[in-house]
Amino acid sequence: xxxxxxxxxxxxxxxxxxxxxxxxxxxxxxxxxxxxxxxxxxxxxxxxxxxxxxxxxxxxxxxxxxxxxxxxxxxxxxxxxxxxxxxxxxxxxxxxxxxxxxxxxxxxxxxxxxxxxxxxxxxxxxxxxxxxxxxxxxxxxxxxxxxxxxxxxxxxxxxxxxxxxxxxxxxxxxxxxxxxxxxxxxxxxxxxxxxxxxxxxxxxxxxxxxxxxxxxxxxxxxxxxxxxxxxxxxxxxxxxxxxxxxxxxxxxxxxxxxxxxxxxxxxxxxxxxxxxxxxxxxxxxxxxxxxxxxxxxxxxxxxxxxxxxxxxxxxxxxxxxxxxxxxxxxxxxxxxxxxxxxxxxxxxxxxxxxx
Numbered sequence: 001x002x003x004x005x006x007x008x009x010x011x012x013x014x015x016x017x018x019x020x021x022x023x024x025x026x027x028x029x030x031x032x033x034x035x036x037x038x039x040x041x042x043x044x045x046x047x048x049x050x051x052x053x054x055x056x057x058x059x060x061x062x063x064x065x066x067x068x069x070x071x072x073x074x075x076x077x078x079x080x081x082x083x084x085x086x087x088x089x090x091x092x093x094x095x096x097x098x099x100x101x102x103x104x105x106x107x108x109x110x111x112x113x114x115x116x117x118x119x120x121x122x123x124x125x126x127x128x129x130x131x132x133x134x135x136x137x138x139x140x141x142x143x144x145x146x147x148x149x150x151x152x153x154x155x156x157x158x159x160x161x162x163x164x165x166x167x168x169x170x171x172x173x174x175x176x177x178x179x180x181x182x183x184x185x186x187x188x189x190x191x192x193x194x195x196x197x198x199x200x201x202x203x204x205x206x207x208x209x210x211x212x213x214x215x216x217x218x219x220x221x222x223x224x225x226x227x228x229x230x231x232x233x234x235x236x237x238x239x240x241x242x243x244x245x246x247x248x249x250x251x252x253x254x255x256x257x258x259x260x261x262x263x264x265x266x267x268x269x270x271x272x273x274x275x276x277x278x279x280x281x282x283x284x285x286x287x288x289x290x291x292x293x294x295x296x297x298x299x300x301x302x303x304x305x306x307x308x309x310x311x312x313x314x315x316x317x318x319x320x321x322x323x324x325x326x327x328x329x330x331x332x333x334x335x336x337x338x339x340x341x342x343x344x345x346x347x348x349x350x351x352x353x354x355x
Contacts, residue, residue, distance in 0.1 A: 047076035056090035056102030069265035077251035101238035105160025118240035123256035127232035129297020138218035145172035154201035161202035171226035
């Protein structure tokens with residue numbers, strides 16, 4: 001499934017329209033800097049007063065995580081959030097300057113590198129759960145990955161869902177040539193399943209439980225991930241333009257540290273997350289919210305280790321072998337801004353920040 005020029009152009013246009021429609025997604029500004037920060041220059045720690053950031057979010061996840069953990073009130077910069085339904089749309093929001101950073105899965109950074117977007121990875125968290133799995137349409141006859149042969153499978157190029165499909169097919173000795181790909185937007189996956197427009201799709205939470213609940217008793221199924229098919233990597237990446245601005249670079253550095261701290265908080269406060277985010281914000285039933293939280297598992301901030309980069313390279317190779325991102329082989333190591341590699345939840349924060 002090659003990521004064609006027309007596909008990338010379509011994503012750019014859609015994202016630009018979406019970004020323009022969101023009042024929260026105005027270009028953030030920072031105090032005027034006399035000089036740009038070099039790509040190899042050490043990251044500044046102090047965040048000047050008046051610095052602003054817009055974060056490309058998904059389903060309010062980062063916004064609520066920072067609010068509930070208390071990290072939002074501790075941020076030195078003025079940070080606002082705007083929702084985009086897929087990683088490619090978040091990428092285009094950053095590339096267009098309507099956001100400065102965003103949280104994505106493992107494939108959007110590959111798309112960023114392939115399209116020369118200038119949006120490197122600045123933070124990484126790894127979850128041990130199964131936040132994304134394959135779901136089937138009612139009456140599809142799919143009971144296991146081996147049953148996917150000849151079936152209509154939803155594909156959204158440049159997303160973590162695409163990589164999970166390819167890994168799942170590989171686990172069953174299949175390839176993308178053995179199925180019928182159907183290109184859909186991520187927001188269309190569940191409706192496509194309900195309408196039997198497709199036979200299977202990778203659904204994230206809470207969409208998966210909402211879909212399965214709405215089709216209960218009609219023959220829809222969840223297909224558990226085969227071992228090793230879901231690495232659970234989530235990244236924060238940021239645009240080169242804000243990273244070249246000393247004020248915004250410092251604010252992004254602090255945001256990454258506080259993201260790690262917020263994820264630690266979440267590991268220890270699942271009950272609050274269930275109540276305040278999944279139930280109140282995402283309108284999930286208490287029963288399904290408990291299951292969602294369990295399948296999300298727990299997270300860690302592993303840093304830019306060789307292991308993480310090797311997993312990312314395996315995903316790159318898998319996608320390119322399937323015809324995505326054609327051309328010269330891509331190197332996962334080039335996706336990372338290694339100035340952020342050693343950041344942890346305990347890294348130094350701005351002296352003026354609330355600790």
